[in-house]
Amino acid sequence: MAQTPVNYGEASIRVLKGLEPVKQRPGMYTRTDNPLHIVQEVIDNAADEALAGFGKRIAVTLHTDGSVSVDDDGRGIPFGLHPEEKVPVVEIVYTRLHAGGKFDKGSGGAYSFSGGLHGVGVSVTNALAKRLQVAVWREGQHAALAFSGGDVIEPLVTRKAQSGERKQGTSVRVWPDPKYFESAELPRHELAHLLRSKAVLMPGVTVTLTTEKTGDTVTWLYKGGLRDYLQQSLAADPMIPLFEGEHYADKGETENFAEGEGAAWCVAFTEEGNLLRESYVNLIPTVAGGTHEAGLKDGLFGAIKGFIELHSLLPKGVKLMPEDVFSRASFVLSAKVLDPQFQGQTKERLNSRDALRLVSAYVKPALELWLSQHVDWGKKLAELVIKQAQTRQRASQKVEKRKGSGVAVLPGKLTDCESRDLGMNELFLVEGDSAGGSAKMGRDKETQAILPLRGKVLNAWEVERDLLFKNNEIHDISVAIGVDPHGPNDSPDLSGLRYGKICILSDADVDGSHIQVLLLTLFYRHFPKLIEAGHIHVAKPPLYRLDAPARGKKPATKIYVLDDGELEAALDKLRKEGAREGSWSIGRFKGLGEMNAEQLWDTTLNPDTRRLLRVGFGVLDATATTDSLTKLMGKGEAQARRELMELHGDKVEIDI
Numbered sequence: 001m002a003q004t005p006v007n008y009g010e011a012s013i014r015v016l017k018g019l020e021p022v023k024q025r026p027g028m029y030t031r032t033d034n035p036l037h038i039v040q041e042v043i044d045n046a047a048d049e050a051l052a053g054f055g056k057r058i059a060v061t062l063h064t065d066g067s068v069s070v071d072d073d074g075r076g077i078p079f080g081l082h083p084e085e086k087v088p089v090v091e092i093v094y095t096r097l098h099a100g101g102k103f104d105k106g107s108g109g110a111y112s113f114s115g116g117l118h119g120v121g122v123s124v125t126n127a128l129a130k131r132l133q134v135a136v137w138r139e140g141q142h143a144a145l146a147f148s149g150g151d152v153i154e155p156l157v158t159r160k161a162q163s164g165e166r167k168q169g170t171s172v173r174v175w176p177d178p179k180y181f182e183s184a185e186l187p188r189h190e191l192a193h194l195l196r197s198k199a200v201l202m203p204g205v206t207v208t209l210t211t212e213k214t215g216d217t218v219t220w221l222y223k224g225g226l227r228d229y230l231q232q233s234l235a236a237d238p239m240i241p242l243f244e245g246e247h248y249a250d251k252g253e254t255e256n257f258a259e260g261e262g263a264a265w266c267v268a269f270t271e272e273g274n275l276l277r278e279s280y281v282n283l284i285p286t287v288a289g290g291t292h293e294a295g296l297k298d299g300l301f302g303a304i305k306g307f308i309e310l311h312s313l314l315p316k317g318v319k320l321m322p323e324d325v326f327s328r329a330s331f332v333l334s335a336k337v338l339d340p341q342f343q344g345q346t347k348e349r350l351n352s353r354d355a356l357r358l359v360s361a362y363v364k365p366a367l368e369l370w371l372s373q374h375v376d377w378g379k380k381l382a383e384l385v386i387k388q389a390q391t392r393q394r395a396s397q398k399v400e401k402r403k404g405s406g407v408a409v410l411p412g413k414l415t416d417c418e419s420r421d422l423g424m425n426e427l428f429l430v431e432g433d434s435a436g437g438s439a440k441m442g443r444d445k446e447t448q449a450i451l452p453l454r455g456k457v458l459n460a461w462e463v464e465r466d467l468l469f470k471n472n473e474i475h476d477i478s479v480a481i482g483v484d485p486h487g488p489n490d491s492p493d494l495s496g497l498r499y500g501k502i503c504i505l506s507d508a509d510v511d512g513s514h515i516q517v518l519l520l521t522l523f524y525r526h527f528p529k530l531i532e533a534g535h536i537h538v539a540k541p542p543l544y545r546l547d548a549p550a551r552g553k554k555p556a557t558k559i560y561v562l563d564d565g566e567l568e569a570a571l572d573k574l575r576k577e578g579a580r581e582g583s584w585s586i587g588r589f590k591g592l593g594e595m596n597a598e599q600l601w602d603t604t605l606n607p608d609t610r611r612l613l614r615v616g617f618g619v620l621d622a623t624a625t626t627d628s629l630t631k632l633m634g635k636g637e638a639q640a641r642r643e644l645m646e647l648h649g650d651k652v653e654i655d656i
Contacts, residue, residue, distance in 0.1 A: 034183045035176035036190055038125040042070045042172045045122060047198050047283045049074025050205045055169075060195060061210045066184065067131075069173040076138030076168050079156060088156045090134060090143065094126045095150060122172075126150045128180045135171040137161055149177070194285065196220050200229040201283050201334050226266035226332045234330060236273030239384065240377040243267045243370055247362035248336065256361070258338040258553040263359045265296060267331045269381055279333040281340050281350050288343070290350030292335040294608030295359025301325045302360070303367035304378075304385055311375075313382045315390075321424065321446070324389040335359060338553055339573070353602065353609045354557065392421060411476035415440050415450045427480060427499040428539070428605070429453055431506040431515050434593030435600075439505070442597030443605055449499065451480050456515055460522045461633035468526060477522075485526040492529055501537050502530065503612060505604065507591040508543040508562065520615065521633050524625075531615055540611040541595075541604045545587040546570055551579040560603045562611070 031037040049055040055074035062068055078089040085092055126132045127150040136143045142161045146154035161167070178184035192209060199207040199220035210217040222228055227244050248262030279286045279293050286292070301322040308314050335355060343349040371378040410416065415436075419425055424447045430436045436452025443450060458471045465485050469475040478485060482496035504519050506512035516538060523536050530536050542560035544567050550556045554577060561567045567586070574584060589595060595603070604610050617625070 032181055034185060034187055035128075035181050036186055036194075038128055038176060039068050039070070039174065039186065039191070040194060041122050041125045042068075042174065043194065043198070044284060046070055046072035046074065046170070047202070049170075050198075050202050051283055056204065057206050057208075058195075058198065059208045059210070060191075062186070062212060063173075064212045065175070067173055067175040068186070069171060071169065071171045073166065073169040076136040076170050077134070079136055079138070079141075079143040079158065088143075088145075090136060091145065091152060091156060094122055094132065094134065094147060095152070096123060123150075125174055128177055129174045130177045131175040133173050137166050137169050140167075192218065197278065197280065197285060198283060200226065200332070201280055226264060226334065230266045230268055230276065230330065230332050233276045234268055234270065234273070235276070236270045238268040239271050240269055240381055241374075243367060245363070245366040245370075247366065256555065257354070257358055258555065260553070261336055261338055261358055262362060263292065263295075263333060263335040265331060265333045265359075265363060267296075267300065267329055269328055269384060270330060271328065271384065275328070276330040276332075278331075279335070279350075281335050281337055281342075281355075283334075284340075284342075286342075286348060286350050288349035290343070291352055291355040291608055292333060292337070292350050292359050295356040295361075296331060296333050296363055297322050297326045298356065298608070299360040299363030300329065300367060302364045303371060304381065306368060307371045307378050308382045308385070311379065311382070313379065314386065318386060318389050318393065319446075320385065320389050321392070321419075323424070324385050324392065327388050328384060333359070339577070351609075351611075353560075356608050395421070409479075411451065411480055413452055413476070414480050415443075417443075417447050417449045418445055419447045421447075422497065423500050425449065425499045426501040426503060427451060428503045428505045429477065429519060430592065431512060432591070432593055435505070435507075435591065435595075438593065438595055438597050438600045439605065442599075442601035448605060449480075451476065453515075456511075457518045457522060459518055459633055460525055461629065462635060465526060474522065478527075481527075481530075483527060483530065486529060487526075488528045490529070494529065494533070497530075497535070500535065501612075502535050503537045503539045505539040505541065505592065508541050508589065509591070512591075517632070521629060523615070524629065531617065534614055534616065536615040538613045538615060539604050540613060541589070541592060541600075543567075543589060545589065545599075547585045547587070548574055549579055549583045551577045 043058065043060065046055065046058045049072055050058065052074075055072050057071075057073045059071040060068065061071075077093060080089060081087065082089050082092055126147050129147070129149070131146065131148050131153075133146040133154070134144065140161050141158055142165065143156055143158045144154075145152065145156040176184065195207045195209050199205060200222050203223050203225045205221075207220045208217055227242055230242065244264075244266040246262065246264035249257040249259055251259055277289075277293075279289060279296075281290075281292060301320075304325050305320055308320070314320065335350075335358070337350070337352055337355055337358070339352075340350060340355075341352040343351050371381075413436075417425055426447060427449045428439055428443070428451070430439050430450055430452050433452050433454065436450055439450045439452075453473055455473075457473050460468060460471075460474065463471075465487070468485055469478070480498070481502055482498040483492060483494060486492035502523075504516050506515040520536075520538075523531055527536075540562055543563055544561050546559040546561060546567065548554075548557050548559055548570075551574065559570055561570050571584070575581070592600065592604075602609060
């Protein structure tokens, strides 16, 4: 049935202004399961003041009317007129996206290190609040104003501070709007954990949480820092003394890192019990980890492996892997990064590639020195690591025995990995032989296999299962992964699966996207249980390399970006950091084959720095998903595809 034509003209284009984008798509800017993240944005601002050395107190109060207030004794938000916008600065901070003091990273900037990155934090809080009121004490003056839904409802009023009032600081009280959240209730346990962690990471800063309804007040003040926190939180006694340290770059190290960048850490190794793993970047909790955790892992592994080799402790036939060291490690890690790159506005994962090198460069020599000074403890740790490696190898051998001897001969063009550990192994389906060659040279031979694909894979949407193997590429894919084609209601034998991750790796262009769709069609139609089990992934290679000059405290760096949008954002950031217009150079990758092995490893293959998206079944039911793919991939659906592109060509997303 044909749809009614929709008029599409100049008036169809709508420009969202101010905070409208946040209200239209709140999930792009914050977590919408509850209001904790928008309250956290206010807490983070108070913590940034303490991190910059201007505050010693953060007080959070849960009021009986459902509002939350955050008080600090920092410098107070400036409330004079902005020199360019001619609007009070405090109003700009709460009503404009991409505005704030965290962009000024140069010498003398308001914040050298902060969790603020995009300048959208408290603007989002304001947009999603029924009411938000701000009071500021600064330079002998008091200023106050209030907002509703992001709009000013009580304009700025200033007066002279009265005797007995505080000299400086900011107080923010927010009433989250429940219509934007699945639950209006704040998770108290998560809030308390967040505040406690702020106190741990800022020794000497007092953090309080008061509940008006009960009259209870909890206070956190840590002077022992990370060590005390980790010792109190461990489920089992550590087998060796805690390994702790900190290092921050000074002026002599600015060739590699910006002055002040570095990390503090405390690590405990236990033989049993639950692990505690917490990491932070500029006091922001990164619950999903990221490159700073990868740097800690790399540094620990490098030092312990070197110690084992130095003392000839490794039994014959045992091969160490980073997870053998990390599997029984509990840690608290606090990194300071001048310009952190997070995954999404919720900042739950750090993506900055330099952070891996930063943390590893400081952790490895510190642990090497510690092990050389405590050889007996080092040997005890080596025993634990070797035991973990032997357990892992035995488990992988058991999987191999179940496979039987009737396995088909592997494709000749498959470059296999050495490991037989299903949990560690990865297969990359790579577009083209030239890209396959770079991937073979740049991969981790232990755990990563490469299968180059020639040309575009057959559109398998309407191909009968019995005829699939007439196509050589599909035959080779099936044999390489060790699973036969099957349907959604089948129960295929997955015991022959050879790789825990099957990754589609194609160029960052239209043809590459087409190959992705063809392979996703193949897996959805004929290998659905692999998607259901979470084995199928899509790798996201960069489209551009940006060679950025030194600016302020930041040394010259190479920045890889996925698309034009990220490129513009990166250039905008360089300008705000003081880079001269045109002082950078931009290189565009025409394809994976243009990348050398080192670039491909750093951007796309390295598990610690790559961007890898897991493919899963989304919110659509199976019938709706099948109908969508039939329109896209069916041979007789040209008219349906045309209508689809006319209506939704600028925003089509398929989530399977």
